[in-house]
Amino acid sequence: MQKYPSRQRSRAVSRDKGPQIIVLLNKPMNVLCQFTGEPTDTTLKDFIPIPGVYPAGRLDKDSEGLLVLTNSGPLQARISDPKFQKRKTYYVLVEGEPTSDALTVLRRGVPLKDGQTRPAIVDIVDPPSWLWERNPPVRFRKHIKDTWLRLTISEGKNRQVRRMTAHIGHPTLRLIRYQIGEWTLDGLAPGEYRQITV
Structure with a gap:
């Protein structure tokens, strides 16, 4: 970064x-x-x-x-x-379809090399209505369904969201920060x- x-x-x-x-x-x-x-x-x-x-x-x-x-x-x-725990909400397009167990891992906190993350708030959502076309566009694979997540965290480790979704086996394809406080x-x-x- x-x-x-x-x-x-x-x-x-x-x-x-x-x-x-x-x-x-x-x-x-x-x-x-x-x-x-x-x-x-x-x-x-x-x-x-x-x-x-x-x-x-x-x-x-x-x-x-x-x-x-x-x-x-x-x-x-x-x-x-991070000590102020300012909430940040992201819309995250991930590869594949996370199970409820995978989402539970995010909600409990993910062990990363630089420490355990705080529990996240995460839900599967429809693509946001305000979504714009990305340049360059996301590469889609015909036989793998992708999933949008709305994910809220209260810290900011380096590339944290991407590492969290990779930990549960669903790489981030697109990451949009929607809200800070x-x-x-x-x-x-x-x-x-x-x-x-x-």
Whole structure:
């Protein structure tokens, strides 16, 4: 997972003068969750023209959906630090059809190399009505039925959701973060953002 440089992170934490700015971005796939990168990279600077805001938490390059940016260090911490247990909800397309026993494993917590996950809230759902076409599209296999899950966690280990579904034998094909705390991506098309000034 690409991380924005610590220089940016420390600068963001120190900026708490003036109004608190919150930016909600629907991050498209293949966009780095940082403002700098190689010349061929697509980064947040291609979407967010607002100075002084930085991501609160991570969203992998190959994942889509809600990203919160802010100029507030304390707010960044409340969103990204696992001790605050900020809930994050994802819509996850997985390969195959998970059994009730497999879902129970997710609900109890999954043992990963970097520790046991907290219990997740997870259900099988229909494809969300707001779903957009992904570029590039998901590769489907004709003889394997895929399943959408709505999964809520309260921590943020590196690539956690993907590792959780892999643990139960159902690799993640598409991952969209829909909600962080009280914020959702409702009304935001991929690449669009909404600014909130507190």
